[in-house]
Amino acid sequence: xxxxxxxxxxxxxxxxxxxxxxxxxxxxxxxANWALGKVKEKFKTDYQATLSFNNISVHGLSGISGxxxxxxxxxxxxxxxxxxxxxxxxxxxxxxxDFRFKSFSIRDGYFHPVKKGKxxxxxxxxxxxxxxxxxxxxxxxxxxxxRILTASFKALxxxxxxxxxxxxxxxxxxxxxxxxxxxxxxxxxxxxxxEIPNTHQxxxxxxxxxxxxxxxxxxxxxxxSELKVPYLNxxxxxxxxxDTLKFNLADNEFNDEQLDLKGKFRFDALKLKHPKLxxxxxxxxxxxxxxxxxxxxxxxxxxxxxxxxxxxxxxxKATIDRKNKGIYAxxxxxxxxxxxxxxxxxxxxxxxxxxxxxxxGKLSYQLNFYLDKxxxxxxxxxxxxxxxxxxxxxxxxxxxxxxxxxxVHTAFEKGVAVKTFTVGIDNSEFTPIDQISPYVKNxxxxxEDGSFYWHRGFRxxxxxxAMKDNIxxxxxxxxxxxxxxxxxKNVFLSREKTIARKVEEALIVxxxxxxxxxxxxxxxxxxxxxxxxxxxxxxxxxxxxxxxNKRPSELSVEESIFLASIVPQPKAFKYYFDEGxxxxxxxxxxxxxxxxxxxxxxxxxxxxxxxISPYVKLTGGAAQYVYQDTLAIDSSLxxxxxxxx
Numbered sequence: 001x002x003x004x005x006x007x008x009x010x011x012x013x014x015x016x017x018x019x020x021x022x023x024x025x026x027x028x029x030x031x032a033n034w035a036l037g038k039v040k041e042k043f044k045t046d047y048q049a050t051l052s053f054n055n056i057s058v059h060g061l062s063g064i065s066g067x068x069x070x071x072x073x074x075x076x077x078x079x080x081x082x083x084x085x086x087x088x089x090x091x092x093x094x095x096x097x098d099f100r101f102k103s104f105s106i107r108d109g110y111f112h113p114v115k116k117g118k119x120x121x122x123x124x125x126x127x128x129x130x131x132x133x134x135x136x137x138x139x140x141x142x143x144x145x146x147r148i149l150t151a152s153f154k155a156l157x158x159x160x161x162x163x164x165x166x167x168x169x170x171x172x173x174x175x176x177x178x179x180x181x182x183x184x185x186x187x188x189x190x191x192x193x194x195e196i197p198n199t200h201q202x203x204x205x206x207x208x209x210x211x212x213x214x215x216x217x218x219x220x221x222x223x224x225s226e227l228k229v230p231y232l233n234x235x236x237x238x239x240x241x242x243d244t245l246k247f248n249l250a251d252n253e254f255n256d257e258q259l260d261l262k263g264k265f266r267f268d269a270l271k272l273k274h275p276k277l278x279x280x281x282x283x284x285x286x287x288x289x290x291x292x293x294x295x296x297x298x299x300x301x302x303x304x305x306x307x308x309x310x311x312x313x314x315x316x317k318a319t320i321d322r323k324n325k326g327i328y329a330x331x332x333x334x335x336x337x338x339x340x341x342x343x344x345x346x347x348x349x350x351x352x353x354x355x356x357x358x359x360x361g362k363l364s365y366q367l368n369f370y371l372d373k374x375x376x377x378x379x380x381x382x383x384x385x386x387x388x389x390x391x392x393x394x395x396x397x398x399x400x401x402x403x404x405x406x407x408v409h410t411a412f413e414k415g416v417a418v419k420t421f422t423v424g425i426d427n428s429e430f431t432p433i434d435q436i437s438p439y440v441k442n443x444x445x446x447x448e449d450g451s452f453y454w455h456r457g458f459r460x461x462x463x464x465x466a467m468k469d470n471i472x473x474x475x476x477x478x479x480x481x482x483x484x485x486x487x488x489k490n491v492f493l494s495r496e497k498t499i500a501r502k503v504e505e506a507l508i509v510x511x512x513x514x515x516x517x518x519x520x521x522x523x524x525x526x527x528x529x530x531x532x533x534x535x536x537x538x539x540x541x542x543x544x545x546x547x548x549n550k551r552p553s554e555l556s557v558e559e560s561i562f563l564a565s566i567v568p569q570p571k572a573f574k575y576y577f578d579e580g581x582x583x584x585x586x587x588x589x590x591x592x593x594x595x596x597x598x599x600x601x602x603x604x605x606x607x608x609x610x611x612i613s614p615y616v617k618l619t620g621g622a623a624q625y626v627y628q629d630t631l632a633i634d635s636s637l638x639x640x641x642x643x644x645x
Contacts, residue, residue, distance in 0.1 A: 049073040076121040082109030101157035140297030142259035160185035217248040243269035278500035310345035325373035334365040356396020361389035429541035433525035439560035457513035
C-alpha cells in the first residue's frame with residue numbers, strides 16, 4: 001500500500017471514529033436511559049425487586065446523576081433511598097452488558113434493613129432469581145459468604161463517596177442506628193466517619209481496599225477517647241471498649257464449596273465486662289491474633305498459630321460441624337514461657353487474688369476437647385498445666401499458705417457475709433482431723449472426692465463424667481469439682497458463679513496442690529471445719545452437735561453417711577425425712593453405695609456393712625426442723641456426685 005493510500009485509510013478511520021464518538025456524545029442521554037432501563041430489568045429479574053432512579057441527567061461521556069433513588073421488594077419496607085445519586089459508568093463493560101461503575105456518589109439517604117419474625121426486606125439480595133432460593137441454602141456457609149464477598153467487592157467502584165447516610169437496623173421492636181457522615185474511597189484508600197446518635201460517639205476507620213484480590217486492611221478508633229462498641233450492652237449485656245482495632249483480610253480462596261479466609265486483627269487497650277464473665281472489668285493491653293477461618297458446607301473452623309493476650313502466646317483450633325447432632329472440637333496450646341511473664345499478663349482486675357505474685361521457672365499448657373453429640377460417649381477432654389523449675393518467690397495480695405495456720409474465715413450466702421469464725425484451736429467448735437470419726441471422713445470422701453489424697457487438685461475423669469451426664473440430660477445436673485476446688489472457692493474467692501472465678505479457682509488449686517503449699521490432711525481438716533452442714537451450721541463440730549448432740553469422734557456409720565449425703569444441699573436436709581421422722585426411700589441406694597465403698601476401703605467390716613440401713617435419729621437442734629411440717633419433695637432433686645476412688 002502506497003503512502004497516499006495509507007493516509008486515506010488513516011483519515012477515514014479518524015473520521016469514522018469521530019463520527020462514532022460524536023454519535024455516542026449526542027446520544028449519550030438515550031444510551032444512559034437505555035442502560036439504566038437494562039439495569040432495572042436485570043435487577044427485577046435477578047432479585048424480584050424494584051430499583052428506581054428519577055430526574056436523570058448526563059454529564060460528560062458517561063457521567064449520570066439523578067434523584068429519588070430507592071430499592072424496594074414488592075410489598076416490603078423500602079430497603080434504601082437517597083435524595084441524590086451520581087455515578088460514572090465504565091462504558092466498555094456497559095456496552096457488553098456488564099454494568100460497572102468507575103465512580104459512585106450518594107448523599108442524604110438511608111439504608112433500613114427490617115426483620116419482623118421470619119419476614120425481612122433484605123434477604124432477597126442474596127437470592128438471585130426465584131429458582132435459586134432453596135439451592136443457596138443447601139450450598140452451605142462457605143458458599144453463602146463467598147457470594148456476599150464477591151457481590152460486595154464487584155459492586156465497589158474505584159471511586160466512592162457517601163455522605164449524610166443514615167443506617168438503621170430494625171429487629172422486631174428494637175432499632176439500632178448509626179449515621180455515615182462521610183465515606184471516601186479513592187485509589188484503593190478509604191476513610192470513613194460514622195456517628196452513633198445514642199452515644200454521641202464518632203467512629204473513624206481508614207485503610208486500603210484491594211477490589212481485584214478481595215483484600216482489606218484498616219484501623220478503627222473513636223474520634224475522641226476510647227471506642228465503646230454500640231448496642232452490645234442492650235443486646236448481650238456486654239460492655240466492649242478499646243482504643244484501636246487494626247484488622248486485615250490478607251487472603252481468601254473459594255474451592256469446592258469451602259471458603260478459606262486468612263488475616264490478622266489486634267485490639268489495643270481492650271476492656272470487657274459481662275456478668276457471666278466477672279463482676280469486675282477485664283482489661284488487656286493488647287490482643288493480637290493471626291487467624292485462619294475455613295467455612296465449609298456445614299462446618300466452621302477457626303485456627304490461630306499466634307494469639308497474644310498481653311505477653312501470653314497461644315495457638316489453637318476450634319471446629320463446629322453441624323452434621324447430625326453436631327461435632328465440636330477444641331485444641332489450645334500455650335508454648336513454654338517464663339512463669340512471671342504468664343502471671344504478669346493476666347488481665348488487670350480480673351484475678352485479684354493473684355495480683356502482685358512473684359514467681360520463677362517456666363510454664364506451659366495444653367487443652368483438648370472433642371464431642372460428637374450423636375455419640376455422647378465419644379467425649380474426650382484433657383487439660384494439662386506443666387511447669388519446669390517453678391517456684392513462688394513471694395505472694396502479692398493473697399497469701400496462699402494461710403491455711404497452714406489458724407485463720408479467720410467468713411462464710412457468704414448469696415454474696416452476703418453470714419458468719420465469721422476462726423479456723424483453728426482458738427475456736428472451741430474446731431475439730432482436729434484426728435478427732436473426727438473415720439466414718440465421717442471416709443463417707444464424705446466417697447461421696448465428694450474419692451481420690452482426694454492421690455490427685456493434684458483436678459479429676460479429668462470426674463469432669464468428663466459430669467459433662468456427659470449434663471449433655472444427656474440437657475441441663476447442668478452435676479459438676480466435677482474436687483474437694484480441693486471446693487476448698488479454694490470457700491477460703492480464697494467470692495462465691496460468684498462466673499467464668500473468671502472458675503479460671504482463678506483452677507489457678508489457685510494448681511498453685512497449692514502442685515507446690516505442696518498445704519498438706520492434704522490440713523486441707524481436708526479445714527474443709528470439714530468450714531463447709532456448711534445446715535442452716536447457719538458451719539463445721540463438723542457444729543454439725544455433729546446440731547444433728548446428733550455428739551462430738552465428731554462419736555458419730556456412727558449411719559450418722560456419718562447421712563451427714564455425707566447432705567453436703568451438696570445442706571439446707572434441704574429436712575426434706576430427707578418423712579412425716580414420721582424416718583429417712584425417705586430414695587436414700588436407700590445412697591446408703592448401700594457408700595457402705596460398699598467404706599467396706600472396700602476397709603473402714604468397716606462385712607458385718608457392719610450388712611447391718612447398714614437408712615435410719616438415723618435426730619437428737620440435736622435439727623429435730624425441730626424435721627418433726628414440724630415436713631414437706632413432700634421429688635427425690636430427683638437430691639443427686640450426689642460420687643467421685644469414686
